[in-house]
Every structure is written in structure tokens, then in C-alpha cells.
Amino acid sequence: MHFQLPADLDDLQTRLLDFVAEQIDPITEGVDPEAPPAELRRQIAARSEAAGFYRLTVPQSDGGLGGDPRLLTAAREALALSGNPLAARALGSGPGIMRLADNDQQRDDLYLPVIRGERSAAFAFTEAIRADGSQQPTQAVRATLPDGADGFLLTGAKGFVTGGASSDWLVVVANVPDEGTALLVVDRAAPGVTAGELGASIDGSTHSPFYFDAVAVPQSRLLGNVGDGLPRAMQNIDRMRLSVAAECVGWTRWVTRTTLERIEGPHRSGAPLADQQQVQAIFADMAADSFAARTTLYQAANAREADDTTAGTQVAAAKWLASETLHRTVDRAIQLHGAQSLLRGHPLERLYRWSRSLRIAEGPTELLRLTVARHIRQNGVDAL
Numbered sequence: 001m002h003f004q005l006p007a008d009l010d011d012l013q014t015r016l017l018d019f020v021a022e023q024i025d026p027i028t029e030g031v032d033p034e035a036p037p038a039e040l041r042r043q044i045a046a047r048s049e050a051a052g053f054y055r056l057t058v059p060q061s062d063g064g065l066g067g068d069p070r071l072l073t074a075a076r077e078a079l080a081l082s083g084n085p086l087a088a089r090a091l092g093s094g095p096g097i098m099r100l101a102d103n104d105q106q107r108d109d110l111y112l113p114v115i116r117g118e119r120s121a122a123f124a125f126t127e128a129i130r131a132d133g134s135q136q137p138t139q140a141v142r143a144t145l146p147d148g149a150d151g152f153l154l155t156g157a158k159g160f161v162t163g164g165a166s167s168d169w170l171v172v173v174a175n176v177p178d179e180g181t182a183l184l185v186v187d188r189a190a191p192g193v194t195a196g197e198l199g200a201s202i203d204g205s206t207h208s209p210f211y212f213d214a215v216a217v218p219q220s221r222l223l224g225n226v227g228d229g230l231p232r233a234m235q236n237i238d239r240m241r242l243s244v245a246a247e248c249v250g251w252t253r254w255v256t257r258t259t260l261e262r263i264e265g266p267h268r269s270g271a272p273l274a275d276q277q278q279v280q281a282i283f284a285d286m287a288a289d290s291f292a293a294r295t296t297l298y299q300a301a302n303a304r305e306a307d308d309t310t311a312g313t314q315v316a317a318a319k320w321l322a323s324e325t326l327h328r329t330v331d332r333a334i335q336l337h338g339a340q341s342l343l344r345g346h347p348l349e350r351l352y353r354w355s356r357s358l359r360i361a362e363g364p365t366e367l368l369r370l371t372v373a374r375h376i377r378q379n380g381v382d383a384l
């Protein structure tokens with residue numbers, strides 16, 4: 001029997017695929033997926049809201065439809081499997097890193113505006129070289145702020161902050177001397193915050209470096225406690241990794257399906273390419289890779305849902321396998337589609353660029369392999 005999802009997830013995927021085919025495909029035809037007009041983005045969101053999908057990312061306790069790892073994994077896989085790059089916009093903003101807001105004031109000031117889509121936060125994790133050329137990690141020193149309140153003075157630099165240029169807040173991971181790491185929510189427009197030059201990467205996303213020069217951050221903008229910043233940041237990264245893995249698996253399946261149609265179709269040689277044994281071998285590699293990445297994905301999603309102690313390692317492995325699999329699969333598909341798939345604007349050309357960046361974003365493959373190695377050295381090879 002082939003790999004089959006439980007009935008609730010299978011049903012969700014069927015409904016999402018029908019929704020994209022009936023309501024998203026007709027309005028997105030011919031649109032550049034890397035630069036969709038704002039009005040189209042609003043239309044997608046409105047249709048998704050009406051169809052009951054938009055709030056899948058928000059916990060039920062906050063008026064949403066779930067936000068659970070298993071459900072979201074299935075939803076993201078299905079939206080990618082639809083083959084429409086704009087379908088992912090059918091999911092509204094989840095809490096993202098604001099999930100870590102853990103008192104009533106932060107919930108009202110930070111968390112709720114984000115899940116309502118009124119405000120946005122970017123994640124400033126990766127250290128960068130400071131504006132003065134020095135390389136010390138970003139530091140937050142406890143201080144009494146000019147208005148007399150307790151807080152921190154933040155100094156340092158963060159790089160590659162995706163969406164930072166248009167976000168309201170930057171959630172910065174900083175080191176508090178002698179105490180450990182902290183997560184601070186910084187107004188992007190606060191005095192002392194400077195954005196560097198906006199960079200666009202090959203996947204179509206944009207990133208900015210940010211420089212912090214003794215930026216005053218009140219205590220009320222500390223997420224959690226000083227000392228638990230890094231583990232909390234890793235919780236957010238873990239969610240992102242599962243999400244990336246799900247999208248990669250969905251796209252891997254779409255590419256594999258599309259390639260099968262291509263090689264089974266007529267070819268100028270007079271016989272379908274699929275009749276060639278070398279082509280069959282390449283296609284078999286694609287299908288087996290896809291199967292392996294998908295089974296690992298759902299194993300990891302179940303572990304995360306159950307909050308299993310191995311979940312972080314499983315999610316790391318799933319992200320590594322899924323992103324490497326997608327890139328390899330797209331590369332093979334380009335080989336089998338031939339020159340036409342290299343033309344700018346071809347879906348495989350776009351996927352090639354996008355999947356390339358995912359082997360680095362949310363943890364490069366080499367670091368994820370280290371996570372797995374550390375885990376099995378501590379717990380044995382069967383502990384994954």
C-alpha cells in the first residue's frame with residue numbers, strides 16, 4: 001500500500017487542492033509569482049478566508065483553526081503540490097516569533113496585532129559585522145533608560161533579516177553580559193536603529209542588515225527571560241524548518257508529477273523519453289527521493305505534535321532531507337525537460353533558484369547534520 005495520510009489530513013489536502021484549482025488558479029494566471037500586485041494578494045486572502053483556510057495558522061484559542069504542526073504540515077504540502085507558487089498566500093500570518101509573548105501586556109501589544117495581520121515582525125538572528133567594522137556579537141546591557149524605566153541598551157549588527165525593511169518590529173537575539181541570551185522586540189524606527197542596503201537574493205526574497213547603536217529597549221519588550229533567548233529563538237526556527245520541509249516536499253511531488261507527464265509525452269525522437277532506460281533511472285531516483293523525504297516529514301511532524309524529545313532532531317533531519325531533495329529533484333527535472341526549462345520564467349527555473357536558497361536558510365545542511373550527529377552520539381543510532 002502506498003504512503004497515505006490519516007483521513008483528516010487527506011481531507012484537508014483534497015479541499016485545499018480543489019480550492020486552489022477553482023479559486024486561486026483563475027485569478028493568478030500569467031502573474032509573476034515573485035511580484036504579485038497588492039490587490040491580488042488581498043483577493044487571495046479574502047477568498048481563503050471565505051473558504052475557511054486563512055486562519056489555519058492561528059491557534060484555536062485565539063479564534064483560528066489550529067496552527068498545529070501536523071495540520072500545518074499537510075496544508076503547506078498541499079498548497080505547494082498545487083503547483084501554484086501564489087497558493088501559499090492562502091495562509092494568513094501566524095504568530096511567528098510572537099508566539100513567545102508570554103504575559104498579558106505582550107499579548108495585547110505584540111501577539112494579537114501580528115495574528116490580526118495589522119503589524120509584522122522580522123527575525124534578527126544572524127550576526128553581522130558592525131557598522132564600525134568590528135565583529136563582537138550583538139549585546140544588550142541592562143540600564144536605566146532615559147525615561148527612568150528599566151531596560152537594555154542594545155548595540156551590534158544583524159544581517160540578512162528577511163522582510164526587515166517593511167516590518168514594524170525586529171525580534172533581536174542578543175547577549176546580556178554574564179547572564180546569557182535574550183530576545184528583544186525592537187521598533188524598527190527606534191532611535192539608534194539603522195538599516196543597511198537592501199539585498200535581493202536569487203529566490204526573490206529581500207533582506208537587510210540592521211545596526212544597533214545603544215538602542216533603548218524597555219524591559220516590557222523582553223520575550224521570556226534573560227538566559228532563555230537562544231532556546232526560545234530555536235523554537236521559532238524549529239517551526240520554520242518544519243514549514244520549509246513541508247513546502248519542499250509538496251514541490252518535490254509536483255516536480256516529479258510534471259516530469260512524468262513530460263517524459264511520457266511525445267518526443268521528437270519518435271518515442272517517449274520514458275522508454276529510455278537512463279531516463280527511467282533518473283525518474284526512479286526522483287520518485288524514491290520524494291517518498292523518503294515525505295515519510296520523514298510526517299514522522300517529524302508527528303513527533304513535533306507529540307512534543308517528543310527527539311522532535312527537534314527529527315525536524316532538523318526532515319528540513320535537511322526535504323530541501324536537498326527538492327533541489328536535486330528540480331535539477332534532475334531540468335535535465336529531463338531540456339533547454340526550454342532554463343528559460344527565465346519557467347517554473348523549474350524559478351524553483352531551481354528558490355530551492356537553492358533553502359539549503360542555507362533556517363540552518364544550512366551542514367549544521368543540521370551536526371545536530372543529527374550530536375543527537376545520535378548522545379543517544380545511540382536508533383534514537384532518531
Ligand SMILES: Cc1cc2nc3c(=O)[nH]c(=O)nc-3n(C[C@H](O)[C@H](O)[C@H](O)COP(=O)(O)OP(=O)(O)OC[C@H]3O[C@@H](n4cnc5c(N)ncnc54)[C@H](O)[C@@H]3O)c2cc1C
Nearest residue numbers: 123124125126159160161162357360361362363364366367
Ligand atoms: C533566504 C534566506 C533567508 C534568511 N532570512 C534570515 C532572517 O530572516 N533572519 C536572520 O537572522 N537570518 C536569515 N538568514 C541567514 C541565515 O540564517 C544564515 O545564512 C545561515 O544561518 C548561515 O549563516 P551564514 O550565511 O552567515 O553562513 P556561515 O555561517 O558563514 O556558513 C557558511 C557555510 O559554512 C558551512 N558551515 C558553517 N558552520 C559550519 C559548521 N559548524 N560545520 C560545518 N560547516 C559549517 C555551511 O556550509 C554554511 O552554509 C537567511 C538566509 C537565507 C538564505
